[in-house]
Amino acid sequence: MIIVPESVIDYHRDAHIRAAVDSLLAGRRGTVPGDLSWEELGRFYDAVAAARRVQSDFARFLNDLWRATWQGVPGWKALPPGAPERSDMSVLVDNVWEWKCFTRGFKRDQRTLELSVSLDEDSVLQLGVALLDSRGRNILASAGLAGWQEEKSGGYLWTSHEITSLQSEIDAAHFAKWVKQALAAVQPVNR
Template structure:
C-alpha cells in the first residue's frame, strides 16, 4: 500500500473553472480564439472589463498548466534505478511547457529511458472538466523498445484498462474533493501498480 499523498488543493482560478459553468464557458471562449472586437464598439469601462476578463482567463490557463505539472509529480512514483529522463525532442511541439499548448492538449507527459535494454516508458496525466462540474484525472503509460510497443491488452495492472489508441494502459476516475483537498490516493495507488507492473515486466 502506498502512502497517502499530502493534501492538494486546486488554485483558486482553477477551482472556480471546474466547479462553475458560469466561469468555465467564458474562460473557454476567451482562450479559444483571437478576438476580433473593435474598441469603437465599447465604452472605456467595457474595454477595461474585457481586458480584466482576458487576464483572469489567462491566469486560469497558466494555473492549469502548473497544476498538470504538480499533479504528475504528486502521483507518479520513480521508475527506479537505471531509468533516466529521456532527452528533450525540440521537434515534439506537443510536449512543450507552453501553457497554451498544455491547455489545448490537456495532459502532461514525461518519458524515461532504460538504456541497457533500449526501453522507453512514457507516463502521462490528463486533467479534464467533468460534466456538469468537477474534474477527472486520467493516467496512462506505454512501454516501447525501438519501434515495438511492448504492453499487451491481456495482462494489465488491477484497475487499469487497455488504451487501444496508444497501445498502453489507462486509468481514469473523477476527482473527489473535500475541505482537506483532492483525494489523490486512488491515482497514486494506480500509478504505483503500473510502475510495479513495468518493473516486473522488465525483469522477465
C-alpha cells in the same frame, strides 16, 4: 496534500466561468468580440489575462499532481522538459491545457516510459501509462492491468474510472495503488 488552485476549481464547477474562459481563450486566435467598445478594451485585456491564468494554474496543478503521485522511476533517465519525445507531450501551458494532460517521459535502452496525469472537462482525475518499444508500440497494452483501459488510439493505458473527485485539496495517497500497479508492470520489462 496537493492544493488545487481556486481558478481551476471554479472553471470545473461553474459552467458560466468555463464558457467565459473558453470563449476568451478562443479569442487568442484572432477574434475580438464584435460588440466590444474602445472603452471596454482594457477590461477585455484583463479578462484575457485572467483566462490565461486559469490555463497556467491548470498546468501547474497537473505538474504538482504528477510530482506527488508518480515521483519518478528509478533506473530510467528522465527526458528534460524542453525536449519531449513527441509534441503532444510538451509541457507548455497551451499544450497541457489542450490535452488536459501532463506527461513526463523516461528513456531506458530503446524504450520510452510515459507517465501521465489528467483532469478532463468532466472533472475526472486519471493516471495514464505507456511503455513504448523502439517502434512506438505500447508493451503494456497486453499486460492486463486490472482497472486500466487501453485508449483506442495510441495504446495508452488509463485508469478506467475516477480515482478521486476534484476538491480544494487532493491527497496523493488516493493514487498510490494505481501507481504501484503500473510501476510493478514496468518492472519485469526493466530486465
